Amino acid sequence: MSAATSGYYIPHEAKWPIVGSIGLFLFFYGFGMFLNDQTGGGTVTLIGAAIVVVMIFGWFGLVIKESEAGTYNSQVDTSFRMSMMWFIFSEVMFFAAFFGALFYARTFSGPWLGGDGAGGAAATNAVLWSGHDYVWPSDGPAQLGGDYQAMGWFGLPLINTLLLLTSGVTCTIAHHAIKDGNHKKMVRWLAATVALGTIFVGLQALEYYEAYAHLNLKLTSGIYGSTFFMLTGFHGFHVTMGAIMLAVVMFRGMKKHFSAENHFAFEAAAWYWHFVDVVWLGLFIFVYLL
């Protein structure tokens, strides 16, 4: 049945999924070659990534066209909403793995290396790591990466926290604007949100430069460097993705794609943005403050 009679739109065939599979295949295979120093690895990775980007443009373009044609009813909209929600939940669990590593290292394995705790911890410390006294931040008993300074919370991280929190507010103002049907206002506040996100990423890059150039804090600086760069790095990647999503929504807003009732793309990007915001608060507390 067509959308008009039974309601749920079953999309027609599309080539984008298979294009995406080929793109990801080349990307992963190329990256594997690259990591093993095989010739051509970098090129294959880039070709794969380019195909994925083309796929994203093509697939989203198709969906936007269908949406603009009024093909989707409210039930389709609900499917999209649920999917975005559970996708964000899966992202939360992805971050949980890295937060879990941080907590485990700080609460359990770190003190055990220093000889604390029941069982064999004291003996392990005495025999294997004699003289190692555990204090966080730690680069381990072998002091991998040499002397370094931990990243303080004051300064760039605090500024970044304020930037992201403000961007949450501007994003919400934009949301209220579109709910009132005010396109211009929505675009303006979205522009501010994207700008704040971009500055955040820029300052994060500056912070990494500071860490490498002046603090001797590197990815290789033991468990502290590993967790610091892994958590902030993946978060920064997600902020970049979120900013791109919001920018796309902003351009679509300029083309008046949204209405007061119908603006799922905006909401999906906004949910994502709030998600990276909340993850950052977790990072600020557990990576920088404590």
Added chain:
Amino acid sequence: MSTAEAHHDDHDHHGPAPGFKRWLYTTNHKDIGTMYLLFSLIMFFVGGAMALVIRAELWTPGLQIVDPMFFNSMTTMHAIVMIFGVVMPAFVGLANWMIPMMLGAPDMALPRLNNWSFWIMPFAFTVMLSTLFMDSGGPAGGWTMYPPLTLQMGDSFAFVVFAIHFLGISSVMGSINIVATIFNMRAPGMTMMKMPLFVWTWLITAYLLIATIPVFAGAVTMLLTDRYFGTSFFSAAGGGDPVMYQHIFWFFGHPEVYILILPAFGIISSIIPTFARKPLFGYDSMVYATASIAFLSFIVWAHHMFTTGMPLAAELFFMFSTMMISVPTGVKVFNWVATMWRGSMTFETPMLFAVGFVVMFTIGGLSGLMLAITPADIQYHDTYFVVAHFHYVLVPGAIFSLMAATYYWMPKWTGNMYDEKLGKIHFWVSTIFVNLLFFPMHFVGLAGMPRRIPDYSLQFADWNAIASIGAFGFGFAQLIFVWVIIKCYRGGEKATDQVWEGADGLEWTVASPAPYHTFETAPEIK
């Protein structure tokens, strides 16, 4: 084709596209389900061939056929293929075929995403299996990929990690699709507590996947950076801990075990009432038991790690939480038996596999209970007893449920009845050989034979020879299965719409074979 109906959007209404494009571009849940099922059937023989290499090497003590390194990559790859390439895609294939029909939905909620979830699988397994042909050989550190051993792997390591990421994308998208379908696509009147148990078990399984696959992705990402970028997550010298990997891995790994069995529970709960001609005993308690098992699966992971030197409090907690799982599982087994109690039972092939499942899965469950006891596990750990345990729950468990499902729904898929006599032969040959294969592993395991070693002490020789006979018998018995499927696809006695006398549910109200599009208008559910 609907071209005659000009007012319709001609895209969303037509039959299958001609030629190979139908399979590449399809958005139809039945096409995608078929592809998933065929893919997993092919991979079943790939993984099975690897198992036969293992059993051929273990036929007698000593090293005879393969290099130990290759033996290790066979044990590793056999597990990866069977878990990610056979059982998971087969269940997703069944979900695709059956869930929309069981709910009275026109299709899955996100049909294009559905296509992508499938079409990642062949590409991801190309990455995975290609490692076997690399100079360094395939992954050989076990499918659990514990550091530091796994970090000493050759070039193939990066490819294995990326293949897992790739498969993870497929699993998460597939699960999100299933969740959205179940919550959003039910026909009017199909309340949650009216859904068939296969739908319920898949809903809960989908949550297990969404919650744990990303954790697995994170764990292997940390392995990757430890290997190639100099991080120290799993290196004590840098303040990390190799055991931390095990914690993160099993936080995924244990729910994964239930991902491999919960849909099987749903299948068995569909089949037994049909052939006992009685409604399922204790439907509500089945739902709650499934949810309880899923919840408990998140707080038992460290029972895989009793020998790593955890604090005593942790050993006790994980021992008791693990034992608690036997309560909801017991509820299920009790309900299946109670459903059969005083039923008018007949034993067509699906029922044979289902009853076989109940008996043999329970054997695997009981040996699991033995393994849950920490002091006992310290003896059993990494022996063939563990191998016997998880193969009992996975082969005459998960795999038997898949065969039961195939026989049960195949008339609906093809429109023809399968060959009942061949089906019964398949069941009995499989059942005899599978027990010959795995039961002796309990004995050699309790006597101390370690797993994942290509050679063994002379005292284990007899039982290993018997297990190898069982393995080859079971392996070749599956050719009967393939023959039954081909024969049924080609023709046979025409199936009625209801197919089975006692069958109940929306999927049995549509024609056999099920038309390309079903429930374009939602049915009324009273």
